[in-house]
Amino acid sequence: MSARSELASPAVANIADTVSARSELASPAVANIADTVSVVQSVDNVALLPAYLAAGTAVLVLLADLLVARARVTVVAAALGATATVVGAVLVGSGGERRTFCVGSDCSYVFDGRAALVAVVVALLTLGVLGLSGPLLRDGTSPAGEYCFLLAASMTGGVVLGAAGDLITLIVALETLTLPLYVLVGLRRGSLASIEAAVTFFVVSVVATTLTLLGAALLYAATGALHLGRLGALFAERPELLDLPLTTAAVALVVLGLAFKVAAVPFHAWAPATYDGAPLPVAAYLSTASKLGGVVALLAVVQRALPAEVTGPVLALLAVLTMTVGNLVALRQRRTVRLLAWSSVAQAGYILAPLGALALAAGRTDDARAAAYAAAVAYAVFFVVLELGAFAAVVALRPAGAAGGTLDDLRGAARRRPWPAVALALALIGLAGLPPGLAGLFAKVTVVRSLLDGGAGWLALVVAVNAVIGLAYYLKVTAALWAAPVPGGVAGPAASGPGEPVPVGPVPAPAVRAWSVAAVLVAATAAALVLGVAPQLVLDLAAR
């Protein structure tokens, strides 16, 4: 899989080259371009370093599994690779923008500040998920080699995604991010729910990708361009392109296909079932790294390629539906992971909300647009930190290798395991956007501020009202942590009432006490606390 992604980028660049060569057939530059179509294109390998490191991680894991065949070594290899990717992305990103696979001024791979941010966050999330997977891999529920390889392959997609400069690279990177997840979701021995979840996810995701590809093809048919920057410039220069019904259809297909990936309503139905069926760490990856990937892809096309006049209203509608439906349905959930899944649907709505400001002319000034994009990125970063913290705490509170269970299983958890419970409460309150989860509060403030700067006061009010609905269920979970445990639930067979069925089989295993899970939990909570005191760190990075 990693090999495929490595090969994909140059191949795509070549395709793109031929494409633009054809569209500029009349120009005198044809001869030069014809030269560059041959394989001797100069490639900036430094720009590609993070992608190499990520892909190398996948290969390393495969080799480690093959040669040493010990779960611990495999996991450590994956963790080292992810760390190296983080370092590589930071080093390359701090050196300013680097482009490669270029035709003229259009490049297929642009490693700028945002690409570095995305690569770092995705690699860190992968590292976190690896930590959470410790107990799962130790008891052999999932095969360690395959598991880590797939995770590393997915990380490669995420690292390339942020730097993608044309539609095809973007879609291939997004697929590289998603494809391993189909397998990961189902990678739990003897679990029917996992298989079901995997199939649902696979079918929906393939349809979504097809839609996006069709949209990209139609866009190419209408404009003759695939590079994001070129598309944006074309739409700005030739507004008559927007009058073509084909263009509108193409834009809609691209946006809607990507909306599937972020699980925006009404393209969300796969998410709760998939999250709930997947192993907990994979659900954590789905709702953080995978969702971040969808957001980055959507942001890339909206910001650089597609006309805001067309995407703005669509995104505003998606945002309103997503947060409202997500929050309302989350109110009724009884299973922990389903509740988190629906809440993350709602959170995707908050991420999309700033982009909804593009629907109005006041939101399409340069300043307002920059603020909207920065707000969406900033919210996404705040969100993944808090979400990873929430999942880490749930993993820590549940028996090793267990699924998320119901809310009743979490009742009274604070009495048994005060620290993970406090961390979970902090993460949930942060997701609700209230102190002491200041990171979440500032995330909401950023979104509302960008909306009001863009003149979209109505959307700000929708966000605000949704925050109130959201608090209702976040509070329900948080309060359950401190409530008296349900008799017969966690307390074991002895405490169950006379009318209730006595649980058969062994007493539930004690909650996880793996150091790797604890480390991830501490790191995510510490990150949330630091970002709560110094949100400017994220705001600065997001604005780059």
Place this chain on the structure above:
Amino acid sequence: MILGEFLLVAVLAVPALGAVVVAAIPHDRAARVVGVVVAALTLLATLPLPAGRERGWFAYAPLPPSPEASVAIHPWHQVDAPWVPGLDLRFHLGVDGISWPLVVLTALLTLLCCYYTLWKVPEGSSGRALVALLLVVEVGILGTFLAFDLVLFFVFFEVVLLPMYAVIAGWGGPDRRRAARKFALYTLFGSVLLLVGVFVVVAAAGTADLLALTGSAGMSRGTQLAAFTLLALAFAVKSPLWPLHSWLPDAHTQAPTVGSVILAGVLLKMGTYGLIRIAVGVAPEGARWAAPVLGVLAVAAILVGGLVCLAQTELKRLIAYSSVGHMGFVLLGIATLTATGLQAALIGNVAHGVITGLLFFLAGAVKDRTHTGDLGDLSGLRETAPRLAGLLGFAAVASLGLPGLAGFWGEAFVVVAAVQVGGALWTTLAVLAAVGGALTAAYFLRLLRQVTHGRPSPAVARLTPGLAGAELAAWAPLVLLALAVGLAPTLVLGVAEAPVDALLEVLP
């Protein structure tokens, strides 16, 4: 002045650090003692804040024209440091005559509540957790009163929400979870409107600095109307203004005694303070425009509160609904937008905090002893517990506004202010508010007749006359303050006069 800045930071830092320390000490009683010490230190830090201000206590002469004469707020001290430039958030604290009485009241009530908890922990979780939460609530409330930055104000406004939820949900009465959830959702609804309102202002004016914003800083009329509507709605939920009050009776009734005292004593004041400082100060045209609506709703609150109280059969619920009426007077005072009205509102705020705090302490004591709050099961309290009955009588009489006690000034002068505004509407409102004042007297006298007079009911007959030393110590400061503010209203008005006049100067 360096000392002033130090004190401002200390007022917030001491309880914040104290809360962490209290939560970290494993021994319950030791933790509570530390909590009391922390609360006492906080009170000590608030008291010298007026020191070093330019004018004496009783000097009413106008200020010499300062270089920044257009600024409508003259803080005694301020601290200003950048925090999150990307969100226009600065750590800007300040104190002046409008906020200082409320700051002291907050610190005093928190100290009394912590001290009361030292003596008696309500049923629920551990006492140290309760004390830690009370200290966090104190940080939020004090921060709200001290913030001179709109975004910072919003942040502190939000800080209060969840700790107060936890106090109600963790230590409250039988129906505490529902009441706590209702409180949290209602007040969050208010504060998200505040968030939107704040950023409507910030987006239009380009700054969140209250000193620069007060007097509207050149915002268009439309923006001001929108901003005032959002802000006033937000504060109306917190205050609470009829018809957005329905969270209050449940929360106050179900909360533990100390929770009720903090809720009624100072938490509601965040709403009225915000209305004066933020809503009126930042969007004066909007305030002028909405004043009649605000006035009508305030009078409706007074009358509805009074009538509901007349029909109440539960002690704590009656006191809770009386808060709706009293806060109605405060809001009517603000709605008049006159010097008399605003001053009356400020002194009404303080008086209500002192008296209703005392009333909730007493109601808690009665309920703890008799295990019932039903007025039908309570009578003849003066026969078996004469001291408790006497204090209850004092508090009730103070609350109904007897001249010479704290409650009088606020309510009487609100009516005077409404008459002074003149016109058919305001005169009618004044008359109706006066009728509401009479209703207040009616239901408090009914309460006293039922609870203290008559033959002792079985629940009351068991009581012993004694009061615990801790109870007396917690209540005495409130009794003395009710007397002191009643006899010398200049304690509050003396410091509030100059800032109110300055605020009125920027009103159109």
